[in-house]
Amino acid sequence: MFKDINIHDVAREARVSASTVSNVLNGRLDRMRPETSERVLRAIEQLGYTTNQLARQFRTGRVLTIGLIVPSVANPFWGYVARSVEEAASAQGYQVLLCNAERDPNCERRYAETLLASGVRGVIFGSSPLSFDHLAALAQRGLQILAFDRRIQHADEVVVDSVGIDNVLGAKLATTHLIGLGHRRIGLLSGPIRTVSRQDRLKGYQKALQEADIEIDQQLIWEGKPISGFGDAESAELGRLGAHELLSLPNRPTALFAINDMYALGAYAGAQELGFRIPEDLSIVGFDDLSPFAAIATPPLTTVRQPIQQMMRIAVEYLIGRLEKTRSSPPEQLIAAPELIVRKSTQKV
Numbered sequence: 001m002f003k004d005i006n007i008h009d010v011a012r013e014a015r016v017s018a019s020t021v022s023n024v025l026n027g028r029l030d031r032m033r034p035e036t037s038e039r040v041l042r043a044i045e046q047l048g049y050t051t052n053q054l055a056r057q058f059r060t061g062r063v064l065t066i067g068l069i070v071p072s073v074a075n076p077f078w079g080y081v082a083r084s085v086e087e088a089a090s091a092q093g094y095q096v097l098l099c100n101a102e103r104d105p106n107c108e109r110r111y112a113e114t115l116l117a118s119g120v121r122g123v124i125f126g127s128s129p130l131s132f133d134h135l136a137a138l139a140q141r142g143l144q145i146l147a148f149d150r151r152i153q154h155a156d157e158v159v160v161d162s163v164g165i166d167n168v169l170g171a172k173l174a175t176t177h178l179i180g181l182g183h184r185r186i187g188l189l190s191g192p193i194r195t196v197s198r199q200d201r202l203k204g205y206q207k208a209l210q211e212a213d214i215e216i217d218q219q220l221i222w223e224g225k226p227i228s229g230f231g232d233a234e235s236a237e238l239g240r241l242g243a244h245e246l247l248s249l250p251n252r253p254t255a256l257f258a259i260n261d262m263y264a265l266g267a268y269a270g271a272q273e274l275g276f277r278i279p280e281d282l283s284i285v286g287f288d289d290l291s292p293f294a295a296i297a298t299p300p301l302t303t304v305r306q307p308i309q310q311m312m313r314i315a316v317e318y319l320i321g322r323l324e325k326t327r328s329s330p331p332e333q334l335i336a337a338p339e340l341i342v343r344k345s346t347q348k349v
């Protein structure tokens, strides 16, 4: 039988004021000591306190919401991911709460705390920072974590399942395509290379050059310094700036591999501003096959496709399977195969 516990019972149990409990429930944790919020969450759990909506969900035994924490939907890639997650989740009767955390571990933790405090037990993290340590305490309290766009590493035991693309292979496909067209001076355009996916793309680019006996020139690896965070909201602008710098080198590249399509489209602008024609003077390859931008760009962008809709369908299926306990297999890493889509932005040197 559901017991009618109120906010004052929780406050008494946690030895805090009712307004502190309300701050925790509403995710206002900025000025709160972690021990305080943890005491409140423990009291909530011990007493079985929930908001009315949650009470209803608890009575039915199912909380029909999952969380999605992405870097920023200001980058349309993440908007497309969010739309795909929503579609897959709603087909299973779930809704999605979306948060933009700018790949900031503290921000991710705060959002995850808020979601857990609202009864959400499963969250998809898009392209998280290098480690998941900041989420360990939440995982211990029962948060199911699915990592998207992350190769799981040794210390990531807090993650249950993961879904991603083979970034090394994808970058290798892109670079090898350019080498096959006769390019030897190939630049890499990126923001900070501090996520697993970016590190893997750098590896794939370097591998392709090494296998073709082309010396790796560090001058051609452009790692932009964004104004804030990892530059997800500024990708196109960073691509534009990077293209300016690389194309102004005395021995300029004849081709660019961009870490994602937004960087590639920014590079279009940068190159054109300097009077370079694509692909006659400069070939460009992106990564993502961002719909619809890659296909409708002028010229249409050669890129590496990530099958986002299928990947997100699997991610949602894995996560809901864990929540509903229909999935109890050991943690799984799904690594999708990238596909090179050759359009009109690349040609023989």
Ligand code: RIB
Pocket: 075, 077, 078, 127, 149, 195, 197, 198, 232, 259, 260, 287, 288
């Ligand atoms: O910003 C989007 C890009 O960053 C995508 O390529 C995604 O895979 C991530 O790493």
